[in-house]
Amino acid sequence: MPDRKVIYFDNNATTRVAPEVIEAMQPYFEKLWGNPSSVYRFGNQLHQAIETAREQCAAMVNADPREILFTSCGTESNNTALHSALVTNPGKRHVITTAVEHSANMKFGKHLKQLGHDVTFLPVESDGSIDIHLVEKSIRKDTAVVSIMWANNETGVLFPIEEIAAICRAHDVLFHTDAVQVPGKLKMDVRELDVDFLSLSAHKLHAPKGIGLLYVKKRTKFSPYVFGGGQEGGRRAGTENVPYIIGFGRAAQLAMESLDDEQTRVRKLRDRLEDGILKTIPRTVRTGAKEARLPNTSNIAFEGIEAEGILLMLDQLNVCASSGSACTTGSLTPSHVLTAMGLSAARAKSCLRLSLGLYNTEAEVDFVLEKMPGIIAKLRGEHGHKHAGKS
């Protein structure tokens, strides 16, 4: 069990490293710490371990292992995909993305704009969904790549990636998807999706921070982002982070094994938590589509208060949750995702994100459900409420 006292409902920010993953990594710190590029066996025997991890990661998304490139994080994978698409299409200067991407994609888009590229940030509907006709209409002769996330980290809203990929193919434009929030939560099949690039990050999947991967479709032209040694077939330089790659592989294997059961289990927990809050606390509204959504994520607006206050009171109870995105915590700017959905600044700041995971239990959900009405009543200044003052 995780630290017994902490109730961690912030699994879209990061996840606890699974004990099985730590166990798989351990030998690569203690005994097998060589450099995989060395000629002697103490080093180069690690090649086989890396290739096994690559196979495990490939299996999780139904890719060929040769299509998997290990990187340092999800952010690097995103940046690499866009960079490659532009370098391999030198005549094309237009990029299409959305207004609700993770900063790991959006900030690179803004950077490209500063470098003189044309970047379209597509708007979304009030439920966070995207109009795919708008995607098609935005494609131009000089569009090099379309980059649209699969699942939103703040609301859990899913985009129809397979349909968007088909549109891009029909127009001969490369397609990248930031799928960092998807593994362990939904089935992934890159062959079915037929995308050119897909980014993942290990720390959202019960493996350590600082390791990611980029799927690059076999016949998609590729140009590296990081230059140096010949690692990863010359496609991503830098000595391999062997223990973390091994951990990523093990986490992928575990995610595949538990996916079917876990999807149903976590959805039940999330629905119990969400329905409980919406039912017992007045003036609460779900943010984003109900159905086309990750099974673990709930985003709820609490009218009249700021989520920041809820977070502080939850923290007193050792409950971890999130408002907006973790990257902007402490700043007063409302989430760009929620404002892109048309929420006012005040409404956006009233939104609380609860994201569940593998280690959460029904008892934890019930504890939070018991405490929430009192917290909200207190913050709304509803003295005399039957729950107020209890905590």
Ligand SMILES: *Cc1c(COP(=O)(O)O)cnc(C)c1O
């Ligand atoms: C966490 C996250 C990232 C960034 O991954 P890192 O490994 O932390 O760089 C990118 N996109 C989404 C949707 C995320 O949730």
